[in-house]
Amino acid sequence: MLRIRHEVNGGPEVLFAEEAAVPAPGARELLVRVEAIGVTLPTVRKVREGGGPVSFGGEIAGRVTATGPGVTAYAVGDRVTGLCFTDAYAEYAVLNTATASRIPDGATAVEAVALVRSGLVARGAHGAARVEPGESVLVTAAASGVGSLALQYARAGGAGRVVAAVSSDAKADFVRSLGADEVIRYDDADWGGPYDVILDGVGGDLLGPAVRALATGGRLVAYSSGGGTVEAYELLLRGASMIGFQMRAVALGKPDLYARWLRELWQLRDAGTLRPAVHAEIPLAEAARAHALIEQRRNLGKVVLVP
Incomplete structure (x- = not known):
């Protein structure tokens, strides 16, 4: 699979693509074939200012292809979104069920990434x-x-x-x-x-x-x-x-509140009260271009990577 990494800190130019093995889900984890990845300012800042290489975290959306031990609420084929803490910039990513939620019928992966997190x-x-x-x-x-x-x-x-x-x-x-x-x-x-x-x-x-x-x-x-x-x-x-x-503190520490807010989000979207804005959908291999948009403060709404 394709994965984006960096070895040194700096601007968007330090990002590179590589081939990597598809990861295996652990306990209470989902393996997701990624369809959309949200790019965030905290991640961009970590690449430039962090103390060394960091794994790209971020919100992802896609379809479950495998489940780890202890997973009962999700099955292969489910469409999900959530916050992935490591290696989110990839064609396949591992998602903890604590931060996962289903994407409603009629919503796209890009829309889910722009709305949920x-x-x-x-x-x-x-x-x-x-x-x-x-x-x-x-x-x-x-x-x-x-x-x-x-x-x-x-x-x-x-x-x-x-x-x-x-x-x-x-x-x-x-x-x-x-x-x-x-x-x-x-x-x-x-x-x-x-x-x-x-x-x-x-x-x-x-x-x-x-x-x-x-x-x-x-x-x-x-x-x-x-x-x-x-x-x-x-x-x-x-x-x-x-x-x-x-x-993250709410997602991991207050699951009932997290679930209630999720339901409210989609209800407000369905009512037209919330309209997630997407500035651009950029191929995963061009992640450096997405980071440049964020770093230069040129985006109007969400910047999304698409494998």
Whole structure:
């Protein structure tokens, strides 16, 4: 099978394709013939900034071809999606049943990859912020796979004002089409606050101005891999709070909640409330091109690799 790897850290140019043996599923695992792979900013960052080679994790979708010991809820032939922690950039991947879910009839693998993982993160961040009807919400990385769905969640949840933060004016029409009332750029001197809620998918140096844009009693939910630091005094000054959210903790630690959110996602998709946006479908062998799109912040929605 074809698999994408890297041996040294760097930009997209360090990625290469190789032939590898098809893996075997272990206990409570599924072997999936992959039809779509989601490319994420955390994975792109690990390739450039990590301490050495990392196995590509990411969301996948496809059809089960084998099951490991202890698997009772899935069978060969089932169409599934979920988060794969190792070797996701491949024609076959091993998926733990704890993060797996079925793809409904009528949905494509690409749509599942664009909706499920990003939608779960958007849903979780929105819930962690305890957004109340009428409140103002700022979403950073608003044109990303997660951000584009977070905008729609904020609008569907009754936010009184939804603002999208993006890296360039070229993304303004896209985020407005998803429900943003206003659009700001990260380098704007005035972020248009204060905001009751900020959902941050960027991190790093943006955390400072984000906290300063919070209203009294505001909540900043950080769900990116970008790190960064916050001055405690800035939170104290506003009586504000900062909350960290990680989807993996929910998937592995709260399976009932994870399952409920999954059902809700597909219901909102069926109702037309959530519209997953796909920027491009790129052949697996051209993974470097997909990483370049993410790294250069040129994507409008999800970037998907297709074996």
